[in-house]
Amino acid sequence: MSFYDAVVPGYLQMLNSLSGLLTKAEAHCAAKKIEPGVLLGSRLFPDMLPLSKQIQLVSDFAAKGCARLTHSEVPSMPDTETNFAELKQRLAKTIDYVKTYKPEQFEGADTKDVTFPAGPDRSITVKGQQFLSSFSLPNFYFHAATAHGILRHNGVEIGKRDFLGVS
Template structure:
């Protein structure tokens, strides 16, 4: 059985972004209960030299729009990268979810063999669509979503593995 690139991207990205919304909801509710502003969480980081939570969300959604657009052979949408509050970050995630919802299987047909050229360190790095997806886009996406989760967890949000993996499926 051949698995289509669509099946490896759109449902996976959609699920994980929805799960990120769940952990954000739980973190926000916890912040309200503990009487502090979520702007503290939005700027939180695990280490001083690390990108803050808000940046993790921006980069995760950048990987979604970049991956889907490159694999579909389309221009990558330009988003301002100015989101800082939980409300703005949720809207950013919603834009990524809208992009995913508008992507059809035929948009990504044969994209596993389509050449994707990344600019890294000023140099062109050509990859097959499948190598781009599995060796660059997905690992980066998961890194930033996981780091966003870890930042919230490290700051006391009552979230766990089930929220990260099952998220929206576990909403009561």
């Protein structure tokens, strides 16, 4: 398997599935007469980030992961989304961005140095394989699973197949 195949398809699958989850969440709000902002601001626990931020972070980890692994310019996306349509648009833009990457851009990325921020005044440098397996993918899936958990916890009728995007 190429390094591209270890990175891009997984990002795309989850970004697409999250878009589908948001569509179901929006329909849930309409059917149950729930103000969408209530669901978008929901958290699994008070000290955790809300649903909207979970979606923004998934988007960031996919786009910035590809950029860092290929030594491309790291995109900046301000976190301004306040409704389902804007969050789905952000996911669509991220999908389009990730799709621009080609397999040859990832050649040798597993052994190249990747530097990324680890706080306001600190950065870490590791090899691409370690960056992907110990930082980028775990964070990407953590925020995707948390978004799914928030929706499920709030009564949106979704399950594992929805999370995987195969329903």
